Amino acid sequence: MKITNIQFGLVKAPLKTPFKTAVRSVDYVEDTVVIVETDTGNRGYGTAPATALITGDTHGSIQAAIKHQIGPLLMGLEIENLNKCVGIIQSSMINNTSAKAALEIAVYDLFGQLYRQPLYKLLGGGEPALSTDVTISVDYIDKMVADSLSAVEAGFETLKIKVGKDIGLDIDRIKAIYSAVEGRALIRLDANQGWTAKQAVYALGQLESSGVKLELVEQPVKAYDFDGMRYITERVSTPVMADESAFSPKQVLELIRTRAADIINIKLMKTGGLSNAIKIADIAQIHDVECMIGCMLESSVGIAAAAHLAVAKAGVIRKIDLDVPSLVEFDPVSSNVVFSGPEIALQDTPGLGIECIENLQMIEA
Numbered sequence: 162m163k164i165t166n167i168q169f170g171l172v173k174a175p176l177k178t179p180f181k182t183a184v185r186s187v188d189y190v191e192d193t194v195v196i197v198e199t200d201t202g203n204r205g206y207g208t209a210p211a212t213a214l215i216t217g218d219t220h221g222s223i224q225a226a227i228k229h230q231i232g233p234l235l236m237g238l239e240i241e242n243l244n245k246c247v248g249i250i251q252s253s254m255i256n257n258t259s260a261k262a263a264l265e266i267a268v269y270d271l272f273g274q275l276y277r278q279p280l281y282k283l284l285g286g287g288e289p290a291l292s293t294d295v296t297i298s299v300d301y302i303d304k305m306v307a308d309s310l311s312a313v314e315a316g317f318e319t320l321k322i323k324v325g326k327d328i329g330l331d332i333d334r335i336k337a338i339y340s341a342v343e344g345r346a347l348i349r350l351d352a353n354q355g356w357t358a359k360q361a362v363y364a365l366g367q368l369e370s371s372g373v374k375l376e377l378v379e380q381p382v383k384a385y386d387f388d389g390m391r392y393i394t395e396r397v398s399t400p401v402m403a404d405e406s407a408f409s410p411k412q413v414l415e416l417i418r419t420r421a422a423d424i425i426n427i428k429l430m431k432t433g434g435l436s437n438a439i440k441i442a443d444i445a446q447i448h449d450v451e452c453m454i455g456c457m458l459e460s461s462v463g464i465a466a467a468a469h470l471a472v473a474k475a476g477v478i479r480k481i482d483l484d485v486p487s488l489v490e491f492d493p494v495s496s497n498v499v500f501s502g503p504e505i506a507l508q509d510t511p512g513l514g515i516e517c518i519e520n521l522q523m524i525e526a
């Protein structure tokens with residue numbers, strides 16, 4: 162099975178309610194769709210969102226990187242030599258992790274089709290079921306409490322609360338949500354780089370001493386501020402998770418070596434796809450550091466790939482944040498990963514089992 166062509170499209174799905182974090186507010190999911198074609202007629206699918214504030218990537222940069230730099234190097238490559246395909250994708254240029262992720266996802270999808278196995282089995286196998294948290298956007302307190310209660314009613318047992326906008330308000334937000342859902346849901350926080358190290362230590366200290374139990378706090382400070390991450394990790398009981406600080410295996414090694422984080426959030430759009438995500442999971446497991454599988458606000462093609470990885474690496478990926486299918490009005494993607502509220506079930510069709518992407522708008526090559 163040889164790569165012969167790459168096509169592009171765009172897929173868009175409106176959100177039920179705006180997704181609001183410390184850095185952005187979004188009303189819909191929009192991904193570049195990458196279709197890798199082969200001489201056998203098989204087509205591999207990958208997607209990437211334009212999360213410019215986190216990865217630096219836009220739809221224009223993703224498509225240009227694939228069209229002009231990485232794509233031409235892949236023509237004629239045999240899918241059975243997955244290592245060669247992945248090696249070329251990763252060494253073709255620096256950065257551009259979203260473009261690399263979309264291509265790797267498509268190539269791994271084809272690898273699964275070649276050997277007629279679902280991806281998670283080719284990655285090592287596992288129990289094909291996961292349970293995800295759901296994100297509660299940062300907002301005024303009553304709205305966040307109401308959203309948290311609705312999520313618990315819908316069956317979610319873990320809530321990922323977005324904070325990082327205003328430290329005083331954040332403490333009130335978390336206390337109010339905690340008392341509304343105490344004993345019914347676990348609370349994890351994501352500050353999306355919105356606090357300083359001192360603010361984080363203060364806020365978490367206030368919460369811990371008032372009896373609020375948090376599962377973890379994600380990326381309290383700026384991505385580059387490894388010293389700040391370590392400062393917080395050393396001073397609070399709540400486990401600290403690195404997200405925007407943890408793109409590459411090398412960064413993860415550094416975070417672990419300097420004890421700057423207790424947990425690592427793996428996202429395919431940060432790692433440049435599955436190959437580096439696997440390396441990160443292995444590095445973390447060697448060091449007894451737990452991981453979360455996360456996602457951007459992105460389509461269910463990328464999220465399906467992340468779910469396959471999480472199943473295969475369940476020994477170290479023990480926290481799941483793959484909630485976008487619950488946040489959209491409708492999911493245009495049908496794959497072999499079925500999302501139903503908090504439950505994620507993987508079926509055994511080959512690769513990612515992409516059957517259809519509704520409303521896919523093809524882009525002229």
Ligand SMILES: C[C@H](N)C(=O)N[C@H](CCC(=O)O)C(=O)O
Pocket residue numbers: 182185212296321351353404455456457458459482483484485
């Ligand atoms: C969607 C997921 N639950 C999530 O919260 N991801 C964010 C980044 C999402 C984005 O801004 O596209 C995160 O973990 O920081």
Ligand SMILES: [Mg+2]
Pocket residue numbers: 351353379380404405426
């Ligand atoms: Mg995060």
